[in-house]
Amino acid sequence: MEINHKKIWITGASSGIGKAVAEKFAKQGWKVAVSARSEDKLLEMSKNQNIFSFPCDVTKKDQVQNTFQKIIDSFGGVDICLFSSGTYEPKDEQRIDVDKIKNVININFIGVVDCVKVVENYFKENKSGQISIVSSIAGYRGLPNSSGYGPSKAALTNFAESIYFDFKKFNVKVSIVSPGFIKTPLTDKNKFSMPFLKSPEYAADKIYHGLIKGKSFEIHFPKSLTVILKILRILPYKIYLFLVDKLVKR
Numbered sequence: 001m002e003i004n005h006k007k008i009w010i011t012g013a014s015s016g017i018g019k020a021v022a023e024k025f026a027k028q029g030w031k032v033a034v035s036a037r038s039e040d041k042l043l044e045m046s047k048n049q050n051i052f053s054f055p056c057d058v059t060k061k062d063q064v065q066n067t068f069q070k071i072i073d074s075f076g077g078v079d080i081c082l083f084s085s086g087t088y089e090p091k092d093e094q095r096i097d098v099d100k101i102k103n104v105i106n107i108n109f110i111g112v113v114d115c116v117k118v119v120e121n122y123f124k125e126n127k128s129g130q131i132s133i134v135s136s137i138a139g140y141r142g143l144p145n146s147s148g149y150g151p152s153k154a155a156l157t158n159f160a161e162s163i164y165f166d167f168k169k170f171n172v173k174v175s176i177v178s179p180g181f182i183k184t185p186l187t188d189k190n191k192f193s194m195p196f197l198k199s200p201e202y203a204a205d206k207i208y209h210g211l212i213k214g215k216s217f218e219i220h221f222p223k224s225l226t227v228i229l230k231i232l233r234i235l236p237y238k239i240y241l242f243l244v245d246k247l248v249k250r
């Protein structure tokens with residue numbers, strides 16, 4: 001049997017989507033470097049012979065830098081980086097609480113931007129590979145009760161669109177992942193019923209195939225939900241705001 005020597009670094013890999021993607025790639029024979037703050041969870045995952053624990057807090061730039069260096073030293077290189085770390089606290093989203101908004105922006109946006117910055121030269125010098133950022137359909141347009149999370153994801157998507165052009169010149173792919181509702185510890189906090197809710201394994205399958213094909217800028221799922229939101233995205237404000245006001249319970 002041919003051995004797959006490809007390697008991926010996944011942040012936000014201690015639970016939910018990141019964990020399921022790590023397990024999917026490991027099952028396909030990839031060497032997987034997993035990062036998050038919870039060392040115990042990463043250690044448990046590394047019982048899988050293809051998964052290797054590299055604990056890291058994405059809000060600490062030095063840690064991100066050191067972690068990437070350790071991965072390169074240990075793996076000898078990386079083909080794909082998937083930045084999936086993120087936070088969401090529904091009860092903090094209903095009012096404008098500047099400190100809480102700063103915290104969400106710091107983890108979800110600045111934390112990922114720091115990760116991209118740390119791997120930038122490596123990918124540009126190698127002139128190959130892929131950097132993928134887990135954003136969200138919540139970043140498509142403004143939604144009720146999303147004063148920090150939605151803006152953090154809108155910023156991530158816009159950031160990825162912006163850097164896409166520069167990295168393309170170096171033959172490095174930049175892509176985003178826009179999941180709908182996936183059942184994870186993050187969405188378990190939601191009190192409302194989530195339409196088209198899917199499992200982390202479903203998300204992992206979509207992300208794996210999207211990254212392997214490497215053809216699309218955006219990997220989005222489930223289509224039954226994302227297509228509706230994509231239509232809402234292009235509506236004029238008057239209609240969009242009217243519909244969301246009528247349709248979203250709050």
Ligand SMILES: NC(=O)c1ccc[n+]([C@@H]2O[C@H](COP(=O)([O-])OP(=O)(O)OC[C@H]3O[C@@H](n4cnc5c(N)ncnc54)[C@H](OP(=O)(O)O)[C@@H]3O)[C@@H](O)[C@H]2O)c1
Pocket residue numbers: 011012013014015016017018035036037038039056057058059084085086087088107111134135136137178179180181182183184185186187
């Ligand atoms: N679930 C959904 O429906 C959904 C939909 C759209 C987008 N997303 C996005 O998908 C990504 C994964 O979310 P999830 O649903 O899988 O939630 P989750 O199970 O809560 O996973 C979040 C991950 O981020 C890590 N993380 C949080 N803060 C971090 C920090 N400062 N440094 C490093 N890692 C950190 C967490 O690990 P530690 O706590 O151990 O650090 C955990 O591994 C997030 O970016 C989320 O916004 C989720």
